[in-house]
Amino acid sequence: MLNQRLIGVVTVKDGWAVQSFGYGRWLPMGKPECVVENLDRWGADEILILCLDRSRRQLGPDFATLERLKRLNLATPLIYGGGIRSAEDGVAVVQLGADRVCVDALLRDDLTAVHKLSRQLGAQAVVAALPLSVVNGALAWRDYRRATDTSLDPAVLAALNDGTISEALLIDWRHEGSPGAFDPEIVRLFPARGRQLIAFGGLSESAQLADLFALPTVTAAGVGNFLSYREHAIQTLKAGLPGVAMRPAAYPTSERSCPESV
Amino acid sequence: MSRRGIGIVDYGVGNHTSVWRTLYTLGYRCKVTSRPEELDTMDLLVLPGVGAFPAAMQAIHARGLATYLRAAAAADRPLLGICLGMQMLADSSTEYGETPGLGLIPGRVDAIGSGLWHIGWNSIDASPADPLVGRSASESFYFNHSYAVDCPIEFAVAHATLGRRFPVVTRRGRIVGVQFHPEKSQLAGRQLLTDIIGGLLHA
Numbered sequence: 266m267l268n269q270r271l272i273g274v275v276t277v278k279d280g281w282a283v284q285s286f287g288y289g290r291w292l293p294m295g296k297p298e299c300v301v302e303n304l305d306r307w308g309a310d311e312i313l314i315l316c317l318d319r320s321r322r323q324l325g326p327d328f329a330t331l332e333r334l335k336r337l338n339l340a341t342p343l344i345y346g347g348g349i350r351s352a353e354d355g356v357a358v359v360q361l362g363a364d365r366v367c368v369d370a371l372l373r374d375d376l377t378a379v380h381k382l383s384r385q386l387g388a389q390a391v392v393a394a395l396p397l398s399v400v401n402g403a404l405a406w407r408d409y410r411r412a413t414d415t416s417l418d419p420a421v422l423a424a425l426n427d428g429t430i431s432e433a434l435l436i437d438w439r440h441e442g443s444p445g446a447f448d449p450e451i452v453r454l455f456p457a458r459g460r461q462l463i464a465f466g467g468l469s470e471s472a473q474l475a476d477l478f479a480l481p482t483v484t485a486a487g488v489g490n491f492l493s494y495r496e497h498a499i500q501t502l503k504a505g506l507p508g509v510a511m512r513p514a515a516y517p518t519s520e521r522s523c524p525e526s527v
Numbered sequence: 528m529s530r531r532g533i534g535i536v537d538y539g540v541g542n543h544t545s546v547w548r549t550l551y552t553l554g555y556r557c558k559v560t561s562r563p564e565e566l567d568t569m570d571l572l573v574l575p576g577v578g579a580f581p582a583a584m585q586a587i588h589a590r591g592l593a594t595y596l597r598a599a600a601a602a603d604r605p606l607l608g609i610c611l612g613m614q615m616l617a618d619s620s621t622e623y624g625e626t627p628g629l630g631l632i633p634g635r636v637d638a639i640g641s642g643l644w645h646i647g648w649n650s651i652d653a654s655p656a657d658p659l660v661g662r663s664a665s666e667s668f669y670f671n672h673s674y675a676v677d678c679p680i681e682f683a684v685a686h687a688t689l690g691r692r693f694p695v696v697t698r699r700g701r702i703v704g705v706q707f708h709p710e711k712s713q714l715a716g717r718q719l720l721t722d723i724i725g726g727l728l729h730a
Binding site for chain 2: 339
């Protein structure tokens with residue numbers, strides 16, 4: 266049966282992996298390729314790279330980071346988000362080694378380009394990143410470039426419903442980086458048509474993940490900072506999810522993590 | 528002793544790097560190319576694929592590779608299609624309208640189901656006795672697609688289930704297609720590639 270996924274999320278700012286807190290505070294952690302290599306070795310089900318300064322500064326995708334990741338020989342599927350301005354950018358990102366692309370600003374700037382991207386890569390390769398919060402019992406969609414909130418655009422929801430976009434990454438941006446703080450109301454209020462949601466932001470504990478995975482619309486959960494705070498965090502989180510349909514924790518997972526001397 | 532060579536067919540679509548690196552680390556001599564004279568020197572051809580079926584077939588035809596691949600199959604050269612590459616081995620697809628495929632393994636590509644995506648890790652169902660995929664009979668692999676091949680049972684080597692059961696490994700002689708991404712399926716993928724490529728080269 267199709268398993269639910271635990272996604273390792275790496276936030277990148279100015280070319281460095283950072284710990285991210287509430288979309289407003291960042292602490293440097295190291296080279297993205299080192300963090301990604303660890304997630305690959307530790308058996309993450311997917312790895313998501315979010316380069317958060319690219320659209321704000323109109324820099325386009327972080328091709329330099331993708332080039333470095335390309336050399337890692339990753340054995341884990343890679344999703345890339347950040348600075349994608351057009352369908353051509355998305356295709357270039359895939360040609361540099363990403364398996365899927367994640368769009369945020371493009372949803373607001375040029376939904377036509379998202380449709381074009383879907384036709385070129387296939388909808389299964391297109392993920393919508395939606396920073397959300399709950400305000401007065403309703404979902405508020407964060408425009409992080411303008412620091413404003415709006416209601417969800419019906420055209421974006423239509424793209425999710427008509428099969429242009431395969432999955433939505435629901436980011437609890439207020440609680441990002443705060444342990445155990447993800448607001449499950451974001452998932453419950455989101456008008457998903459099926460199992461197509463990825464929850465992210467403030468997810469750190471197995472019990473939290475188990476509650477989310479019990480919801481009929483959740484297919485995956487992303488964990489960011491907290492995977493870097495303790496040893497074998499992916500294995501530990503998975504070990505705490507015995508009733509969830511999920512690949513068992515695996516370690517090691519690639520040839521590179523098996524030293525030749527063993 | 529010379530290493531076996533694998534030609535990764537480059538038709539300008541998708542990510543060839545992951546496939547190249549995985550096969551290279553398995554010990555093969557690998558070349559990503561669209562040039563027939565270079566592909567001719569290789570022991571096995573790999574047709575990777577990411578994207579939508581019509582765009583990929585258009586790219587294959589634009590480079591004259593459809594004719595080349597059909598001739599290679601007719602000459603009994605081993606060929607492995609991965610993900611969309613597996614779908615292109617079939618007769619046709621309904622993705623964004625009816626588009627003819629390479630017609631190397633009988634079958635038709637159709638939507639898995641309305642609004643159904645097969646994204647993530649799923650186990651495959653195969654006979655443990657199968658020489659190519661038997662050792663991977665209960666392993667999980669990474670899938671990322673919404674269309675699947677429907678083929679006569681004699682060409683279906685392994686299946687997966689998402690709402691319905693559908694073929695995820697197909698075979699006709701020395702031509703094999705895998706719907707998932709073995710190059711992104713960690714140790715399980717490496718094992719499967721080792722078995723399939725080794726099996727095809729010695730078939």
